Structures are given as C-alpha cells and as structure tokens.
Amino acid sequence: MIKKLLFFFPALVLLGCTSEKHPSNTFFAGQIINPTDSIVVLFKGEEPVDTARLDIHNRFSMSLKKIKSGLYNFSHLPEYQYVFIESGDSIFVRLNTLDFDESIVFMGRGSEINNFLIDMFLTFEEEESQVSSFYALEPIPFKYKTDSLYQLKRSELQNLITSSNLSPEAIEIANASIDFNYFSTQEIYPYAHRRRTGSETLDVLPNDFYAYRDHINFDNPRLSHYRPYYNYVVMLVNNLSYNDCLGGCQNETQETSRHYHFHKLSLIDSLAKEKQLRDNMFRNAAYAYVFDKNNSNKDYQEYFKTFHSYSKNNKHHEEIQQLFNQVIALQPGKQLPKIAIVDNNNLTTSFTKVLDAPVNVFYFWSINQKNHMNNIHNRIAQLKQMYPNTHFIGININEKQDEWLYAIADTRMMLNSSQYRCAESKDMMRQLAFSNNLNKAIIADNNGMIINAFEGIFSKSLENTLAEYARK
Template structure:
C-alpha cells in the first residue's frame, strides 16, 4: 500500500506539472542571467506575439491560448534566438547574456528539437571558419567535404527523430536548416575559390556540382525566418543573377554597375518566389543592400521605380520608401538636415551651424563600443594632422551624457570638437548611419559627401 501511494503521488505530481497532451495552449518561460534589458519578446516571423517583463529573479513567463506550430524566435535585446513551438508545449530556457548562444539550454516538452537547433547553430558558426579554408580545393573534392559535413548532421537529426519521436514538422524544419545551410557553401564556392587561388576566371565546375538545385523549394511556408534557408536564398539568387548576367548581358562590370546587377535580382525573385513572407523579405534585402551602397540619385530613382512595379505591396514598403527619401536628402548640394546636438555644457546647436566657415567632417562613435571609439579616435587624429583644412566633429550616439563627458575628459578630446545626440533613432535614420565608420563632409550647411568613410574617403 505504501509503495502504491508513493507511485500515485509521483504520477499526480508529474501530471500537475505538465500540460494536457490535447491542450492547444503554450507555456514559454525562463531565466535570463545578467540581463541586458527588462523584457523578452516572442515573435512569429516579424510579428510580436507577446512581451514578458523580467521579475526580481530575472525570470519571465509567456502563456498563449494557441499557437501556429512551427518556428518562432524570442528577443532579449540586442540578442535573439529560435524557439520551435507546438501545441501543448511547456518549455523553459536558461541563458547567460555574457555567452548568449553558448549558454542557452531548453527544458520541458519540446526541449529535444530546441536544444538540437542550438547545437546546429553553434556548429554552423564553427563550421564557417573550417569551410573557408576548404575553398581552395578542387570542385569535386570540395563538394565531397561538404557532403560529409551535411551527412553527419543529418545522421544526428535522424538519431534524434528515432530516439525521441519529435514531430514530422520539427524534423522537416531541422532537415531544411541543415541542407540549405550546407548548400550555401556550394553557392559561394566559385567566388571564394577564385579569391583564394588568385585565378582570373571562374573555375570550371563539374556538370553535377549544382545537382541539389533541382530540389530547391522556393515556397517553403514557415521557413522565411530560418537563417540557413533565408541566407541560402540570398546567396543563390545573387549567384544566379551574377552568372546569368555574365552569360547574357555581355561585357558589364557588375561590381561598379550595381543598378544593373540588382535589377537582375529583383526580376529573378519575381519569377521564382511566390511565398509572400519570403518574397517580401528577399525584395527588402535587395533594396536595402542596393540603397545603402549610395548610388547616384538618378539610379536610385530608377531602382525604386522597378521595385514598386514588382513589389509595391511589400510589407516593408514604408521602411524602403523612408530609406529612399533619406538617401535623396543626403545627396551632394542638398542642405544638411535640421538636427539638434548638444555641446559639453549642454547647449543646443544645429548640425548646419557646426559646418559654418570651413569644410567639416562629421564622424560618429559610442561609449558602448570602446574598441571602435579608440580606433576611430586614432584615425581622426591622423586625419587632423594630414588634412588641416577640415574641421573634424565627433558626434556621440547611445551614451549617457555624463559618461560621454567623462570619456571626453579621460581621453583628452577637445570639448569644442565633440557633440552629443540625445535621439539615437532620429539621427541614425535621418543621416542614414548604417556604417560605424561613416563620415559626412559639409560646408556652410550644404552636403559635399553624405556617405563618406573615415578610412576610405581620404
């Protein structure tokens, strides 16, 4: 009787701590060690499903009445990672932000596939360094090495499937991540092989080198945000556009004719991809990549015209249009935007005021990126010595104002050449700061070069 009661107690305890197997709700919780902010956001694609704030023990909990089974991701800014959710899951995580991905561990129902995904993510990061050294190999040898890497991962996945009976959906998602992740190396091979060997032309490839392309699924619903799948699509479409143009368009220098190359990519996406999330994201990627290369105003206008024709209802259209208008405002001979900065005595001053009298170079730094701060400070010191006709003005971003003042003093910077921005989003969006080494050259409130680089433009 005592043994029976003990067993009954165990059964009751376990059953009370688990969800009913037929429940459609999902419980997602965890603990964040050394948190970098006060919340965790759960996403399905680019849609936030719920936000949970950390309690006094740095724990959070999210409960959803139902869930679309499949790939999700959670964000604890500035980091994020996958979580695969199915109906009835009750899953917890623990991580330390000092080693975010390496420390991430899942427990509970659904732990097997999620821990496997973390293992694959870390394996992919280590694998990239290994594969980089393999690009010098001959094509057939390289392909055999990549096949071996893929087969080892697929074998591990099959073992997981056999041992823990993970769902078919979870298995298919993980398999796609493995396969498309290794296909990326095959797409990159011609370019890296030429770079590693110094060959003048692309190496001739065996007829079966790209046989896997016969099985590409451009409309794999639910995988638009799976990095290996999405990154493969970017590599593949770039490769196809480049090689196709070389074959059909004649003697065109694609590196210098970005408009021509990126129009090829737009039309290729339009012809191959129908799944709406992937299609929108790929169109966005091409637009962002091209626009941030800062072509001339006429060319970007022609690009945007084609973009609107092919993807005018894109879910990211507002973001793309804002970037386009911002880049137009930063073209030569345009007036500097009206932005307010603050001096070391906290007096407001406009960006245009600081460019009065002589050619001025604005550069940017942050107290949260000390390595970059030290490097750019050394670079600016050299430029000041070599180009005395310029006035170099540092603009600080995303730093507490008192810490900013302390950094100026401790690093012997001239207060008259340093200014602080209080609205990070406004200044980065308005001035199109996508590169930490960006510079802006202006005089008397008028832009000379809105997309200079402090290491390449002088």
C-alpha cells in the same frame, strides 16, 4: 550536469512532469542570468506574441493560449534566439547573457528540437574558420570536405529522429538548420575561391555542384523568417543575378553595375511568391542598391520606378519610400539636413551649425561597441595626421548625456575631433538613411553642401576625396 538538473527541477515541476502534450496548455518560461533588460519578448516573425517581465529571481513565464505551432524567436535585448514551439509544449530555457548563445539550455517538453537547433547554430559558428580555409581548394576537394561535415550533421539529426518523437514540422526546421547553412557555403565558394587564389575569372564547377538548387522551396511561409533560409535565398539571388548580368553589363563590374541590381528585381519577382519572403527580398534589394558605394552610375528615379512596378503592396512600402526620399535628399550638392545634436554642456545645436572648415567629415560611434569605438579613435587619429585641415566631427548615437561624457573623457577623441551626441537617435538615422552602419561617414563643405553622404570612414575612397580637396 547533476547541478543543472537540480536547478531545473522546480521549474519543470511547475511546467508539468508528464510527457503527454495537452494542446490547450502551452508554456514558455526560463531564467536569465546577468539580465541586460527587464523583459523577454516572444515574436512570431516580426510580430510580438507575448511579453514577460523578469521576477526578482530573473525568471519569466508565458502561458500561450491557442498558439500556432512553428518557429518563434525570443528577445532579451540586445540579443535574440530561435525557439520552436508546438501546442502542448512546456519549454524552459536558461541562459547567461555574458555568453548568450553558448550558455542556452532548453528543458521540458519540446526541448529536444530546440537543443538540436542551438547545437547546429553553434557548430556552424565553430566551423567557420575551418570552412573558410577550404575556399582555397579546387572544387572537387572543397565539395568533399564540406560534404563530409554536412553528413556528420545529418547523422546527428537521424539519431535525434530515432530517439525522439519529433513532429513533421520539427523535422522540417531541423533539416533547414543543416541544409541552408551548408547551401550558403556552396554559393559563397566560387567567389571566395577567386579571391583566395587571385584568379580573374570564376572556376568551372562540376555539373552537379548546385544540384540542391532544384529542390529549394521559395514558397514556404514556415521558413520565411528563419535567418539561415533567408540568408541563403539572398546569396542565391545575388549569384543568379551576377550570372544573368555577365552578358549584359559590358565593361562594368557585374557585382556593382546598375544592370546587376535591375536583374535582381526581375529574379526576385520570378522566384519569390510567398508574401513574407517576397516583401523582405525586395526590401533587401532596395537597401543593397542604395548602399552600394561602388556603383557611382546610379539612376535612383529609374530604379525606384522599376522597384515599385515589381513590388506592389510591399509591407515595407512606407519604410522603403522614406529611404528613397532621403537618399535623393542626400545627393552631392544638396544641403545637409538640420539634425539636432547635443554638446558637452548639454546644449542643442545642429549638423549645419558645427561646420568650421572647407571640408568636414561626420563619423559615428556607440558607447555600446567598445572595439568599434577604439577602431574609430585610431582611424580618426590617422586621418587627422594625413589631412590636418579637415574638421572631423564625432557623433555618438546614444542619448544619455552622462554615459557619453564619461566615454569621451576616457578616450583621446577630443584631441582629433569635435564630439557631439545625437538628440534623437531614430530621427537622425531616418534622415541620414543610416541602415545601422556605424562605419558611415558624411563629407560636407563649410556651407553645409553635401560632398558625399554615403562614404565609409575606413574606405580608401574617403582618403581619395579628402586628398583631392586638400590639393584645392
């Protein structure tokens, strides 16, 4: 700890030694150990506020003029984390990218609330396996154990409030860091409990199990971009839509039926009035509908019409409209888009020119995700053994030729599949309605006709489709 204090001392001298806040002077600075990028970007919601370049000592500094107090996030690609900044703060952060979240330490004016937020983030991460084990319990024991963990955190917050001069806004975000993670475990419980116990129905819960729902504020712009809050609202809407759907979905599985997705639109419309949250919730609902692989009875045109009737002037309108158009263009029987890809001789070809079997499967991987790369390699080897006449085509989503060649030379991927890299990653992801899902698989015949553009490479349904075509 003494070494940490000595390390921070020069930075703190620069930021100011007094505890008094001067509203016109607000600073955010820090040092990145083992940097993975040359810059740090500060965001308010989705909008960049400031960008600072690392110096020769991997330090950065931002002087923030007339900044609005509230929750921000700072990005040092590929990672990001939250920081709460109030006018007059002088916050210094130190972190090591080899252990990004766990290494973060804040110093200076405004550090107390930020150290509390990162501590809560890490505490909930550490408790995940413990809380997961609670899902097998009956409702009352589950509630008792999770409430005990919740009260410990509330005690920590009370100690912080007693010892520090926190503003009402800081206390609000501190409460949110505890409450919404806890609320999420309660929303998950009945469904996780059903899976753990093998029950076919949901347990009857105590009347007060969801009592906290009565106090949720869906119109708080200060929390609309806070991940624990947003994730909780998504879970709540999913759960309420499921229950609304129980009486109207007949023999369909409620979570995956068309009724369920239409219920979600209506529910979001009635609950979310705050613009940021409302737009993001509708965006989430659209992606959930499009990428629900278990819902084969989709009427995209009807859904899109209903979606637009609820979500007028959505800030994501262009993105969502593009998604809708691409989904329709990727339906079975349509032609594969002529997306440019590059071979190991650095020559450009396209998806439609590399088809050389009655059934072809495109799959995707990244050199930056080693575990996924190894899992994909093992999966393709397994599938090739099961379906030797199927042509498997690996598409690397990175654009650097030398790094890609090194990666495929270091694996056995070439033994079981053809390998290419994308020519332009963003364009490929847009045309394939990708949604950052590296488990995506596309099945097409040798004429470029799509069989299924929304399959999962690890799914059982992929095997069923390949088995069906193998029998023909």
